[in-house]
Amino acid sequence: MGRITASRSQLKPDPRFNSVLVSKFVNNLMVDGKKTIALNVFYNALEEIKRRKADLEPFEVFEQAIENVKPHIEVRSKRVGGASYQVPMQVNRSRQQALAFRWILGAIRDKKGRPTHMKLADEFLAAYNKEGTAYTKRENTHRMADANKAFAHFAW
Template sequence: MSRRNTSRKRLVQPDPIYKSKLVSMLTARILKSGKKSIAQKIIYNSLELIKDRSTSDPLHILEQAVRNTTPLVEVKARRIGGSTYQVPIEVRAYRGTNLALRWITKFAKERSGKNMAIKLAHEIMDAASETGNSIRKREETHRMAEANKAFAHYRY
């Protein structure tokens, strides 16, 4: 890590169709080998599938899925006196959103099936209805933090 300058946080540009920063953040998570147009096609196709299968706005469903998947606390390894403790810390809003998007895309990729747009649409709809693997990951993270609450005084 450079000691000279702290890196500036880059502002996220909204996507061209939905004018949403959340969609462009999701594009960055799906991106492979710098092929942004393919990643955007996958996301737009999955949002079209969500629009066909549900009555409400697909962007609203995506926001609900991210809100449901966002963790409130996580554990961070902290080395104190030769032993490592899992210290529970609160998650800031931006990091929580990033974790939620990362988990949704990870578990969408792991789903069975061929088409990534279909897999992503199913994972988003599952997360919006509070089921699916990304929700299970959030619950697991909360359980880990709850189990290690005794080490909360090592917070920094």
């Protein structure tokens, strides 16, 4: 198993929204330890959302986008009697959040040619509206788990 770290207790909320969720997302967004740049990209993305959709609160769009992308069930490989089965299993809360972050950041990093804050704003709005690359990834994961329901009895 993985090491237990003190990162959860050491994580400080971000300065603007006083949210640990934002702080965690920015830490995942950060590249090469450039936290200030990551914070600026995130805040600029929220400003872009505010500019495009004046009636929506940008922070709520962010929270709802993360909530919409979180998977509730996933398939895990399990070896039984020499064969590997894709067994559907429940996903715990911290892994749901980690997968949602990973899928959103993967979606924006795959798109080329535009500033990161624009791509991030696009992905947040798409996930908020239950569409886009990250949401599609979640739906595919759920669909795969549903297709492999027959092997659920191996989840022990």
